[in-house]
Amino acid sequence: MAAMSRVEERRRQLEQSLGGEHLYANRVRVYSKAVKGPMRRVKWAVLAFCLTIYYLLPWLRWDRGIGRPSQAVLLDIAARRYYFFGLEFWPQDIYLLTGTLIVAAVGLFLVTSLFGRVWCGYACPQTVWTDLFMWFEREIEGDRNERMKRDAGPLGLDKLWRKAAKHATWLFIAFWTGGAWIMYFADAPTITRQFWTGAAPLPAYFFTGLFTFTTYALAGWGREQVCTYMCPWPRFQSAMLDEQSLTTTYQAWRGEPRAHGKRDPSAPPAGDCVDCGACYTACPMGIDIRDGIQLECINCGLCIDACDHVMRITGKPERLIAWDTLADQKAKQEGRSVRFRLWRPRTVIYFAALAIAMTAMLTALALRASLAIDVEHDRAPLFVLLPDGGIRNGYTVNLTNRTQAWAPFALSVTGLPGATLANGTTPRERHRVLTLSVAPDSIADFRVLLTAPPDAPKAPRRPIGFVLRNPTTGAQTSYGGAFMGPATYSGGGP
């Protein structure tokens, strides 16, 4: 309590030093009004596309052969595999995930520098689900004015059932959102059946519950607060924008001075803005774009649709609020105009970085090895002197077969003339080239015995190379190892 009091006291002092300004503003509830127009249609189209992909993708099948997952997109944590249509990723491919994140980040930088926060306004999951929740809210509780009136009124039966229906609908959507999420981690038909029969693993129920809660809380309750206070993107997006970036802008040079209702005939001529408020009542972030570019603006363009409607009614040209650049806005105030420049130093840099990152990614993907070898020398004994004077070393050889067929790997050794290899299970059968078969898409360990002939040059430690080849595909790789012998050795048997 004492600590809380000190915090409260400090806050009070800070507020006093700010001239009585409060550090924390109360949330002003946003009642956005429905609009129609091209931006709204694009938003609906993107929303439908994103949600269709999210909910249906786990149900898409992909034939990988018998005994293998048939789900097109699957992150199989237990088997440590990620399947994406015809591609299969192993934990060793984590660098490709890093590359994908870099490509996504640079791509977002490029798009933001060209078109502002269109990601936030159209395709961000927070926007998509909030838009969906708002649509159901309007369907159940009515549009802005109706909702405001009902919320301000007493709690009656009408208000109660509508609120209950809205929250039940939100929870239903949130539940299916959480349910769809777990399908990316297990075979969708199987986990669905297990879920409803109570046979699914505990994490499936936990994560469904977690994502149900977060979807309901963030899209239903958090809404614009998430974008403004929780998301870091608005904080550093300004580093990507410049005067040539296309953003939603109010054409103040044309709209001002605003004229609301009847005007004094002696007043100076009015601008095109009739101060109707349609733009800010349509805004899902609750801001007035006429105040200029703001951190809260997600560039959704709904205020453009709202204002265009007003302009058509008042018989004035559309696009008083428009996608435009700040450079063009400034120029228009001086009676000029500036064309949108696609290629600017920052877009060239982002584009080059994106091209380099994508090329590196695709090259790494194309050159991914289909086989791998890892060798561990026996710790004890380091070597065995054989009766005929030869020396034998034991190894554990770990082989990876990333193809979809049995691999009859051919293992040989360089740097030790005349050496022979034997499988630990049949030590008497020695070969210059040892065949070790590994099942499709798997890793296997073999105990391998390497024997140097009696007349081989002697050394306590001799660098050698293990060469692994897949005769079917021709792929080859190698591993640098060592062959151990006695510190002093005079040759011959013991």
Ligand code: SF4
């Ligand atoms: S000001 Fe316009 S573009 Fe920005 S968030 Fe509001 S409605 Fe969308």
Ligand code: SF4
């Ligand atoms: S919708 Fe257009 S006319 Fe109405 S207040 Fe906004 S900018 Fe002015």
